[in-house]
Amino acid sequence: MHRAGVSRSAFGRLPDGRPVELFTLTNAHGIEVRAMTYGAIITSIRTPDRNGTQADIALGFDSLGGYLAGSPYFGAVVGRYANRIAGGRFTLDGVGYQLARNNGPNTLHGGARGFDKVLWRGEPFEAGSTVGVRLRYDSPDGEEGYPGAVAVQVTYTLNDADELIVDYEASTTKATPINLSQHTYWNLHGDGRDILDHVLTLNASAFTPVDSTLIPTGQIAPVAGTPFDFRRATPIGARINDQHEQLRFGRGYDHNWVIDRDRPGGGGGALVHAARLEDPVSGRRLDISTTEPGLQFYSGNFLDGSIKGKGGRVYGHRTGLCLETQHYPDSPNHANFPSTILRPGQRYQSRTVFAFTR
Numbered sequence: 001m002h003r004a005g006v007s008r009s010a011f012g013r014l015p016d017g018r019p020v021e022l023f024t025l026t027n028a029h030g031i032e033v034r035a036m037t038y039g040a041i042i043t044s045i046r047t048p049d050r051n052g053t054q055a056d057i058a059l060g061f062d063s064l065g066g067y068l069a070g071s072p073y074f075g076a077v078v079g080r081y082a083n084r085i086a087g088g089r090f091t092l093d094g095v096g097y098q099l100a101r102n103n104g105p106n107t108l109h110g111g112a113r114g115f116d117k118v119l120w121r122g123e124p125f126e127a128g129s130t131v132g133v134r135l136r137y138d139s140p141d142g143e144e145g146y147p148g149a150v151a152v153q154v155t156y157t158l159n160d161a162d163e164l165i166v167d168y169e170a171s172t173t174k175a176t177p178i179n180l181s182q183h184t185y186w187n188l189h190g191d192g193r194d195i196l197d198h199v200l201t202l203n204a205s206a207f208t209p210v211d212s213t214l215i216p217t218g219q220i221a222p223v224a225g226t227p228f229d230f231r232r233a234t235p236i237g238a239r240i241n242d243q244h245e246q247l248r249f250g251r252g253y254d255h256n257w258v259i260d261r262d263r264p265g266g267g268g269g270a271l272v273h274a275a276r277l278e279d280p281v282s283g284r285r286l287d288i289s290t291t292e293p294g295l296q297f298y299s300g301n302f303l304d305g306s307i308k309g310k311g312g313r314v315y316g317h318r319t320g321l322c323l324e325t326q327h328y329p330d331s332p333n334h335a336n337f338p339s340t341i342l343r344p345g346q347r348y349q350s351r352t353v354f355a356f357t358r
């Protein structure tokens, strides 16, 4: 039996000298989650397999230097706008905005220096067997070209139900698009093998097809009869090489699914089950519930062996996958998508729960 707790330690310094802190959350079953103040990044998640053997099921680096040298958003909170905005352009209340284009012709995950590359402030908390860390960041008006000063808070909570709860809150001084997500790369094997044998279920009857630069066409397309139908548990590798234009554009899966809800077309709301990921080898299982309307499933297609991560492990093609609960990509340019505009006086609130079983 373990004792639930949260500890705080130093995790190096940024080039400008500011110290980065690391928080280690542990629950009574020995599940351990580590998160740091740089990028609100989850650096590791240790869970038991069916035999009780612990392993780290999240990709990342051993030290801060790895994250600073260049990371494909391993474990980070992505924002101010998670996912892509076409041409880095949008119009809001009649005013046009231009963001940095950091992904071909588009803006990805907030721009050149998104929320994954800024220093947050962290405060740990403990309430009985529930432990966590509250991370805060004040994004100045005009940061990365976005209007309004935005105060953001992300809370990571670990409880004895073996759930990692991520709560997002934000407020703004001017109307702005906002879309926050968690960019952990999962590998339930907890080793260097690829994730093609992981079995995925998605509670989604539709997805948002994209163009060749991964910007949604605006269509909400049924998944029925396509390799995008994960309503029944299916190994990720089963159809990933099918001849399908959308798989070609994504180089695999890199798309937003529209989570099924009682009230379709809504901008989210109640917590619903969105995804289940199972590893038949280790017996580990991850269930994801969210208040968000969408989920980007990215099958790690751009991992190519050029990154050396924790313990010197080389992250090869598809050795990690992301399940990013969020609003749909490029929503500011699609009137038919649930709105991502936050206005002064409103409160942005969003929750995603990651539940670990075996």
Ligand code: BGC
Pocket: 072, 073, 083, 214, 254, 255, 296, 298, 302, 322, 324
């Ligand atoms: C995107 C991928 C991208 C990755 C970052 C995901 O959210 O959908 O296209 O490559 O983030 O490396």
